[in-house]
Amino acid sequence: xxxxLASTNSTLLKLDLGENKVxxxxxxxxAKALKTxxxxxxxxxxxxxxxxxxxxxxAEALKTxxxxxxxxxxxxxxxxxxxxxxAEALKTxxxxxxxxxxxxxxxx
Numbered sequence: 001x002x003x004x005l006a007s008t009n010s011t012l013l014k015l016d017l018g019e020n021k022v023x024x025x026x027x028x029x030x031a032k033a034l035k036t037x038x039x040x041x042x043x044x045x046x047x048x049x050x051x052x053x054x055x056x057x058x059a060e061a062l063k064t065x066x067x068x069x070x071x072x073x074x075x076x077x078x079x080x081x082x083x084x085x086x087a088e089a090l091k092t093x094x095x096x097x098x099x100x101x102x103x104x105x106x107x108x
Contacts, residue, residue, distance in 0.1 A: 002026075005033035005040060016044040018072070027054030034061040034068060044072040046100065055082030059089035062096060070098040078104040 004010055022030075027050045030043070055078045058071065083106045086099060 002029035002033040005030065005037045006035075007037075010037060010039045012040055014042040014044075015040060016042075018044050018046040018048070020048060022048040022050060024049075024051055024054040024057075028057045031057035031061040034058070034065045037065065038067055041067055042070040042072075043068060044070075045076070046072045047075040050076040050078065052077075052079055052082040052085070054078075056085045059085035062086070062089040062093045065093070066095050068096055070100075071096060072098075072100040074100045074102040074104070076104055078106065080105075080107055082106075 005012065005015070022045055027045070030045070031054070034040070034043070050073060055073070058073070059082075062068070062071075078101060082104075083101060086101070090096065090099070
Protein backbone atom coordinates (compact mmCIF):
# COMPACT_ATOMS: atom_id res chain seq x y z
CA UNK A 1 0.00 0.00 0.00
CA UNK A 2 2.80 2.42 0.80
CA UNK A 3 4.36 1.69 -2.59
CA UNK A 4 1.11 2.82 -4.25
CA LEU A 5 1.27 6.04 -2.24
CA ALA A 6 4.88 6.58 -3.26
CA SER A 7 3.91 6.42 -6.92
CA THR A 8 3.84 9.80 -8.61
CA ASN A 9 0.87 8.61 -10.70
CA SER A 10 -1.39 7.89 -7.72
CA THR A 11 -4.84 9.48 -7.78
CA LEU A 12 -5.76 8.46 -4.24
CA LEU A 13 -7.00 11.49 -2.29
CA LYS A 14 -8.04 9.99 1.06
CA LEU A 15 -6.79 6.98 2.98
CA ASP A 16 -8.34 5.90 6.29
CA LEU A 17 -6.41 3.23 8.18
CA GLY A 18 -7.77 4.00 11.61
CA GLU A 19 -7.90 1.10 14.07
CA ASN A 20 -5.59 -1.12 12.03
CA LYS A 21 -2.74 -1.67 14.51
CA VAL A 22 -0.33 0.39 12.39
CA UNK A 23 2.97 0.55 14.28
CA UNK A 24 6.02 2.78 13.91
CA UNK A 25 7.30 0.48 11.17
CA UNK A 26 4.14 1.03 9.14
CA UNK A 27 4.18 4.74 9.95
CA UNK A 28 7.74 4.95 8.65
CA UNK A 29 6.69 3.39 5.34
CA UNK A 30 3.73 5.76 4.94
CA ALA A 31 5.87 8.76 5.85
CA LYS A 32 8.48 7.71 3.30
CA ALA A 33 5.74 7.46 0.67
CA LEU A 34 4.44 10.94 1.55
CA LYS A 35 7.79 12.42 0.57
CA THR A 36 7.10 11.62 -3.09
CA UNK A 37 3.30 11.41 -3.19
CA UNK A 38 1.65 14.31 -5.01
CA UNK A 39 -2.05 13.47 -4.65
CA UNK A 40 -3.01 12.37 -1.12
CA UNK A 41 -4.85 15.11 0.76
CA UNK A 42 -6.13 13.21 3.80
CA UNK A 43 -4.42 10.45 5.80
CA UNK A 44 -6.26 9.06 8.81
CA UNK A 45 -4.30 6.86 11.21
CA UNK A 46 -6.22 7.31 14.44
CA UNK A 47 -6.30 4.66 17.15
CA UNK A 48 -3.17 2.80 16.08
CA UNK A 49 0.19 2.11 17.76
CA UNK A 50 2.24 5.04 16.49
CA UNK A 51 4.72 6.56 18.95
CA UNK A 52 7.19 9.44 18.80
CA UNK A 53 9.31 7.45 16.36
CA UNK A 54 6.50 7.35 13.81
CA UNK A 55 5.59 10.96 14.58
CA UNK A 56 9.15 12.03 13.84
CA UNK A 57 9.02 10.25 10.47
CA UNK A 58 5.75 11.96 9.56
CA ALA A 59 7.14 15.32 10.67
CA GLU A 60 10.13 14.86 8.36
CA ALA A 61 7.80 13.96 5.47
CA LEU A 62 5.73 17.09 6.07
CA LYS A 63 8.79 19.21 5.40
CA THR A 64 8.67 18.19 1.73
CA UNK A 65 5.09 17.05 1.11
CA UNK A 66 2.96 19.70 -0.57
CA UNK A 67 -0.44 18.00 -0.92
CA UNK A 68 -1.46 16.58 2.46
CA UNK A 69 -4.07 18.81 4.09
CA UNK A 70 -5.34 16.57 6.91
CA UNK A 71 -3.31 14.16 9.05
CA UNK A 72 -5.21 12.28 11.73
CA UNK A 73 -3.06 10.74 14.44
CA UNK A 74 -5.45 10.86 17.38
CA UNK A 75 -5.45 8.05 19.96
CA UNK A 76 -1.90 6.86 19.40
CA UNK A 77 1.17 6.89 21.67
CA UNK A 78 2.65 10.26 20.74
CA UNK A 79 4.14 12.37 23.54
CA UNK A 80 5.48 15.91 23.85
CA UNK A 81 8.57 14.86 21.87
CA UNK A 82 6.50 13.91 18.83
CA UNK A 83 4.42 17.07 19.15
CA UNK A 84 7.61 19.15 19.15
CA UNK A 85 8.74 17.45 15.93
CA UNK A 86 5.46 18.39 14.27
CA ALA A 87 5.79 21.97 15.49
CA GLU A 88 9.19 22.20 13.81
CA ALA A 89 7.90 20.67 10.57
CA LEU A 90 4.96 23.04 10.39
CA LYS A 91 7.35 25.98 10.22
CA THR A 92 8.09 25.00 6.62
CA UNK A 93 4.88 23.20 5.59
CA UNK A 94 2.15 25.52 4.36
CA UNK A 95 -0.28 22.88 3.07
CA UNK A 96 -1.39 20.99 6.17
CA UNK A 97 -4.60 22.51 7.60
CA UNK A 98 -5.53 19.88 10.21
CA UNK A 99 -3.22 17.86 12.45
CA UNK A 100 -5.18 15.74 14.92
CA UNK A 101 -3.09 14.67 17.88
CA UNK A 102 -6.00 14.35 20.30
CA UNK A 103 -5.99 11.70 22.99
CA UNK A 104 -2.27 11.03 22.82
CA UNK A 105 0.23 11.38 25.67
CA UNK A 106 0.85 15.10 25.16
CA UNK A 107 0.93 17.31 28.25
CA UNK A 108 -1.34 20.34 28.47
